[in-house]
Amino acid sequence: MQIELSNRMNNIDPKPLKDMFVYGIDPDIISFACGNPDSALFPNAQLSEIAARVLLEMPVQSLQYGTTNGYAPFINTVIKRLNEVEKITCAPNELLITSGAQQGMELIAKILINEGDTVIVDEPTFIGAMNAFRSYGAKLIGIPLRDDGMDLDILEQKLRENPKTKLIYSIPTASNPMGSTMSEEKRKEFYSIIKKYRVFVLEDNPYGELYFDGIHRPTLKSFDTENLILYCGSFSKILSPGLRIGYVCAQKEIIDALATAKQTADLQTAVLPQLMANEYLKTYDINAHIEKLRNCYKEKCYLMLDCIKTYFPETIYYTKPVGGLFLWCDLMSDIDTNQLINKCVEQKIAYVPGYAFMTDINKPYSTLRLNYSAVSKEKIPEGLEKLGKILKNELRN
Amino acid sequence: MQIELSNRMNNIDPKPLKDMFVYGIDPDIISFACGNPDSALFPNAQLSEIAARVLLEMPVQSLQYGTTNGYAPFINTVIKRLNEVEKITCAPNELLITSGAQQGMELIAKILINEGDTVIVDEPTFIGAMNAFRSYGAKLIGIPLRDDGMDLDILEQKLRENPKTKLIYSIPTASNPMGSTMSEEKRKEFYSIIKKYRVFVLEDNPYGELYFDGIHRPTLKSFDTENLILYCGSFSKILSPGLRIGYVCAQKEIIDALATAKQTADLQTAVLPQLMANEYLKTYDINAHIEKLRNCYKEKCYLMLDCIKTYFPETIYYTKPVGGLFLWCDLMSDIDTNQLINKCVEQKIAYVPGYAFMTDINKPYSTLRLNYSAVSKEKIPEGLEKLGKILKNELRN
Numbered sequence: 149m150q151i152e153l154s155n156r157m158n159n160i161d162p163k164p165l166k167d168m169f170v171y172g173i174d175p176d177i178i179s180f181a182c183g184n185p186d187s188a189l190f191p192n193a194q195l196s197e198i199a200a201r202v203l204l205e206m207p208v209q210s211l212q213y214g215t216t217n218g219y220a221p222f223i224n225t226v227i228k229r230l231n232e233v234e235k236i237t238c239a240p241n242e243l244l245i246t247s248g249a250q251q252g253m254e255l256i257a258k259i260l261i262n263e264g265d266t267v268i269v270d271e272p273t274f275i276g277a278m279n280a281f282r283s284y285g286a287k288l289i290g291i292p293l294r295d296d297g298m299d300l301d302i303l304e305q306k307l308r309e310n311p312k313t314k315l316i317y318s319i320p321t322a323s324n325p326m327g328s329t330m331s332e333e334k335r336k337e338f339y340s341i342i343k344k345y346r347v348f349v350l351e352d353n354p355y356g357e358l359y360f361d362g363i364h365r366p367t368l369k370s371f372d373t374e375n376l377i378l379y380c381g382s383f384s385k386i387l388s389p390g391l392r393i394g395y396v397c398a399q400k401e402i403i404d405a406l407a408t409a410k411q412t413a414d415l416q417t418a419v420l421p422q423l424m425a426n427e428y429l430k431t432y433d434i435n436a437h438i439e440k441l442r443n444c445y446k447e448k449c450y451l452m453l454d455c456i457k458t459y460f461p462e463t464i465y466y467t468k469p470v471g472g473l474f475l476w477c478d479l480m481s482d483i484d485t486n487q488l489i490n491k492c493v494e495q496k497i498a499y500v501p502g503y504a505f506m507t508d509i510n511k512p513y514s515t516l517r518l519n520y521s522a523v524s525k526e527k528i529p530e531g532l533e534k535l536g537k538i539l540k541n542e543l544r545n
Numbered sequence: 546m547q548i549e550l551s552n553r554m555n556n557i558d559p560k561p562l563k564d565m566f567v568y569g570i571d572p573d574i575i576s577f578a579c580g581n582p583d584s585a586l587f588p589n590a591q592l593s594e595i596a597a598r599v600l601l602e603m604p605v606q607s608l609q610y611g612t613t614n615g616y617a618p619f620i621n622t623v624i625k626r627l628n629e630v631e632k633i634t635c636a637p638n639e640l641l642i643t644s645g646a647q648q649g650m651e652l653i654a655k656i657l658i659n660e661g662d663t664v665i666v667d668e669p670t671f672i673g674a675m676n677a678f679r680s681y682g683a684k685l686i687g688i689p690l691r692d693d694g695m696d697l698d699i700l701e702q703k704l705r706e707n708p709k710t711k712l713i714y715s716i717p718t719a720s721n722p723m724g725s726t727m728s729e730e731k732r733k734e735f736y737s738i739i740k741k742y743r744v745f746v747l748e749d750n751p752y753g754e755l756y757f758d759g760i761h762r763p764t765l766k767s768f769d770t771e772n773l774i775l776y777c778g779s780f781s782k783i784l785s786p787g788l789r790i791g792y793v794c795a796q797k798e799i800i801d802a803l804a805t806a807k808q809t810a811d812l813q814t815a816v817l818p819q820l821m822a823n824e825y826l827k828t829y830d831i832n833a834h835i836e837k838l839r840n841c842y843k844e845k846c847y848l849m850l851d852c853i854k855t856y857f858p859e860t861i862y863y864t865k866p867v868g869g870l871f872l873w874c875d876l877m878s879d880i881d882t883n884q885l886i887n888k889c890v891e892q893k894i895a896y897v898p899g900y901a902f903m904t905d906i907n908k909p910y911s912t913l914r915l916n917y918s919a920v921s922k923e924k925i926p927e928g929l930e931k932l933g934k935i936l937k938n939e940l941r942n
Contacts, residue, residue, distance in 0.1 A: 153802055187609045247814075392811060408557055
């Protein structure tokens with residue numbers, strides 16, 4: 149029988165994410181394409197002890213249906229930590245536990261976006277967020293990202309041209325894919341612009357604690373006096389992505405609507421992972437754990453920057469992240485990295501072609517994303533030497 | 546700032562599900578309102594042993610990002626069991642692991658339904674499914690449920706009147722809320738109708754193994770030669786709802802579209818619960834566990850039927866389930882059970898008013914749903930005696 153999919157499915161192209169995944173599973177490929185945290189650092193022994201304990205001692209809480217908004221003690225723990233670490237003030241009815249931050253974005257899209265609504269995004273930006281908006285028919289407008297975040301002059305221009313903009317999506321700290329970070333000063337300027345234009349911002353902050361220059365920049369949410377920020381947080385990069393725990397912090401009316409949408413989406417987030425994260429935060433020292441992650445990613449990032457300097461053509465532009473998992477290169481030529489990837493994969497090297505992170509994925513781009521968190525310190529030089537050779541060869545032609 | 550929600554959010558009323566939850570948390574209320582399995586029967590000691598083991602021995606598989614379609618060994622285990630228990634033949638690329646069956650329904654709605662599309666449903670039926678369809682703008686048409694399932698004459702009539710019907714939703718075994726079950730013969734007749742009209746059916750089967758009359762009726766999917774059935778299964782009622790593990794079995798093209806939607810929804814289902822369910826199925830005897838559940842629910846259901854006979858007014862109609870968690874009463878009068886519930890809650894008794902399960906929730910209904918799985922054998926007689934008194938008193942007026 150002929151399958152007639154809904155119109156909204158035409159708005160999402162599954163190819164970019166599928167490609168990333170495929171490059172990631174071939175063990176012969178040195179893949180800079182994925183977005184995984186370093187699995188060697190998972191606190192699995194502690195989580196094993198916790199899981200065994202909560203399942204024995206709290207069978208009802210860990211296995212029965214829970215509540216849509218999240219496991220209440222965990223909500224309180226997250227709120228306390230948000231306050232301590234990010235200076236965010238949040239009441240229990242202003243937080244919703246989600247199945248990863250991805251779900252937070254999808255639900256925000258579902259409750260806010262009508263077909264044809266304008267959503268402004270960093271460009272390049274996280275494909276999962278763009279697909280969430282696209283899947284509800286949003287018209288995306290990209291604002292060029294600079295080394296220090298979104299270009300605010302262009303943002304203001306676009307807001308003037310699109311006074312009905314429904315939402316702005318941004319990753320102010322250690323952005324995916326660029327690895328760019330907005331300064332504190334620029335964040336305040338950003339906030340004053342959105343205050344002026346009265347527009348909601350989805351602040352996506354999965355890498356907020358993974359800075360490695362010692363500077364913890366304030367979240368937009370921490371100075372959100374006007375309830376304009378819908379803040380998405382995640383335990384994927386600081387604890388475990390497989391547990392699928394994220395959260396949205398926003399005013400009660402937004403959280404209520406999100407909870408209604410979540411009830412329809414999956415009733416609630418799996419409770420055992422929430423209990424595990426809750427016990428981990430209460431029993432163990434997550435700050436010490438995060439410090440370990442920072443040191444590891446700092447070392448890998450700096451190694452990668454050294455290798456780029458050594459092996460890549462001099463004419464290439466690349467970002468110098470102060471946190472997160474990624475850096476970004478621009479070949480500054482007319483080479484289409486989405487064509488070049490085939491040649492690289494043949495030589496057992498993978499990156500993510502820049503097109504995947506653009507509002508228009510059908511044009512050619514000379515950019516690419518490199519991940520350092522999931523690649524070993526041995527493979528980084530080996531892989532980048534190979535990639536550098538390919539790039540030099542291409543740029544010579 | 547004024548919050549302008551998307552139009553689709555106007556289609557869902559959060560009240561019914563919220564009410565159910567509220568009645569469930571007051572410990573002084575004897576609540577027949579929830580849909581929880583009996584938590585005394587969770588195999589928590591075995592799951593504790595398993596969780597501790599997989600986290601120690603398989604840290605990457607249990608904590609790293611996995612794949613959108615599900616943990617591959619678990620997919621194979623589910624397929625093997627579907628084949629053994631339900632005689633369903635399914636290839637690995639025809640199955641998607643979801644965050645509970647609820648997510649399966651929401652994703653099916655997302656990939657198939659355009660604003661205004663017709664979806665035919667059992668009536669009364671599961672509110673979570675209706676809300677999934679409503680949230681994408683579906684027009685719902687209810688087909689009256691009889692003791693043995695959907696009225697097929699009316700179904701055929703509605704299909705004739707609505708030749709563009711996008712989907713039929715049905716729970717053929719131990720339906721929620723009625724507790725009605727379709728005979729094997731009627732299932733075949735149902736299938737021949739949908740074959741004639743070429744329409745997809747979402748077969749929702751969370752209670753399929755929880756029959757207690759010894760008769761395992763075949764799933765529609767087991768004789769689906771035409772790829773018309775999208776089958777949603779769940780481990781919520783036979784293992785644990787808090788783990789949030791369900792699945793969709795359908796042809797590859799549907800699964801591919803669902804996977805694209807799932808990637809946008811939450812990337813993937815939490816992996817630890819998948820590993821736990823997989824190990825449980827491989828290490829322990831789930832059939833023996835299910836037999837225990839059947840015996841427990843049979844005993845509670847029969848106790849409830851006895852109490853209804855003893856305490857309820859004789860004029861009341863009620864179903865006599867052969868499986869599942871629920872039975873259904875009709876007061877056969879003009880009493881609106883959605884008004885009556887307030888009086889009952891004052892007297893510390895709760896049920897779910899029938900309106901919650903109807904396509905039009907704004908009319909008065911004289912029906913109500915009673916759950917027996919989550920209420921203790923001591924509380925069932927106590928609660929139904931009280932409820933019977935209230936009903937007798939009301940019907941006398």
